[in-house]
Amino acid sequence: MIKMKECESAIQKALREERSSLLIDEAYRICNLHHIPTPKFRVVTRLQEAVERANEIGYPVALKILSPQILHKSDVGGVILNVEDENELRTEYEKLIAEVNRREPSAKVAGVLVEKKDGSLDRGYCWRNKR
DSSP: OOOHHHHHHHHHHHHHTTOSSOOHHHHHHHHHHTTOOOOOEEEESSHHHHHHHHHHHOSSEEEEEEOTTOSOGGGGTOEEEEEOSHHHHHHHHHHHHHHHHHHOTTOOOOEEEEEEOOSTTOTTOOOOOOO
């Protein structure tokens, strides 16, 4: 059974925050509640947490900035793909945060989505490879 209260709660939260769109993790959660498959993901706010979550879900992963002010993540360097291991994750995570802060210094960053990249759900995505 779909948990409508949880879906409504996520949407109401966005409306209370005067947002016109959901963050990707919120959208994924709503999809999951409707039994629509999504990649495995975790939301993190620190580098060490990103390492732990990536090790948990497995490599390769994509890193995606989470910010209500940034809808088009790739436009501000907010997406990094094909991170293959922990060492690369450490380097790329720091680059991601620095690049977003450089390009959008006023954006409030809510975290980083660490997403399992296994190719099974690549339908329609247009992702850029690492810089």
